[in-house]
Amino acid sequence: MPKRRANGEGSIYRRKDGLWAAAYTDNAGKRRSVYGKGQQLVREKLKAAIRESDKGLNMDKSKILFTVWLAEWLEVYKKPVVTEKVYMLYYQDIHQRTIPYFQNVTLKDLREDMLQKFFNKQALKRYDGKEGEFYLEGRRRMYLLINAALERAVRNDIITKNVAKHVELPKKKKPEVEMLTVEEQKKLESAVLEHDNPLAFSILLALYTGLRIGELAALRISDIDFEAATLTVQRSITRLYSCKEKKSTKYIAAPKTEKSKRVIPLPGFMLEMLRDFISERNKRVELLKEHWGAYPTPACESRIKDGVWVDDGSLFVTMYGSVLDNTNFNKMLKKCLEMAGVKRIYFHALRHTFATRCVEAGFDIKSLSEILGHTDAKVTLNTYVHALDEQKRNNMDKLGGLWEQNEDKKE
Secondary structure, eight states: OOOOOOTTOOOEEEOTTSOEEEEEEOTTSOEEEEEESSHHHHHHHHHHHHHHHHTTTTTOGGGOBHHHHHHHHIIIIITTTSOHHHHHHHHHIIIIIIHHHSTTOBTTTOOHHHHHHHHHHHTTSOBTTBTTOOOHHHHHHHHHHHHHHHHHHHHTTSSSSOTTTTOOOOOOOOOOOOOOOHHHHHHHHHHHHHOOOGGGHHHHHHHTTOOOHHHHHTOBGGGEETTTTEEEEOOEEEEEEETTTTEEEEEEEOOSSGGGSEEEEOOHHHHHHHHHHHHHHHHHHHHHHHHHHHSOOGGGGGGEETTEEOOOOBSSBOTTSOBOOHHHHHHHHHHHHHHHTOOOOOTHHHHHHHHHHHHHTTOOHHHHHHHHTOSSHHHHHHHTHHHHHHHHHHHHHHHHHHHHHHHHHHO
């Protein structure tokens, strides 16, 4: 016997034009519909619509707070379709930054100038520890989510217009690419080889693969194919502040974009270094894992099963048996830079250094873009135009030699 539908729940059917649709009655007694290209998509939309109705969002629109709608929009429309990492970023933007600013403001009373002042205030934040730079990435993300939430409110007939549409944000400044010179790179590599901490090897790996710091942290031994001489990037580790738990937490998630999932060919010398590193890593783990199991630190408790430390094959493991994060890699880079007598740089500069050396060596942009995991070659071109300009200058200078050869022939 088919299950009876709840009051107000509509039926899902396919229209003549191929779209799927469902009709339902909201708590105000108004007949409404949702549409989509698939039956499952419409079913999810129907559930979300009924949930909104049950919470009373369709009953007295004039009293719906902007902050309440933002939180509801995040849970109903975004959480089911974004990664956990993106959800946590959105949650932080809404609950830490937006809600405290817009307390007691209803959706119908929200004005464009209120939003403009809010985003202007965000411009005063410092970004990346440098004075005077806009907090552009986070501010743009907040604008996009607020704009999307208000657009959905318009589609749901809660408000008549989206007041975020004409808010003005400053144009995104092109960041200055930070990198090492060839001489600085040589000094850093010498310092890495002299360092007694195994984690120092991560610097060499970054310099010759262009991996992002989160991708390095998430590498496992199984990602290295010695027969094919390749390294596969298929996950990333990041640390996010959880507003719910009131602390920062490590997250293992998919890489930055779909293009970031990639296979990187490894040069012969790096393959041999990886072979030696993994061998030493396994010996170290065998010596220490019994101690880690008997005296677990809070950071590695999740790896303890029945009093035994379980090896998941992570390429880089701390001396306490836990997975590393950005902080560990940055501290190691700082120590090696001090040993080498080289200027202070952020870990991401190693990726820029790798890409610049590749351009100088004559890599074609499409291949380099795929190795870096960029969304398309335009990103690579725009980011490393400085190196390309220098390469073009060097190539043009070669014509001088050709001219001199011709002059010699004439004589």
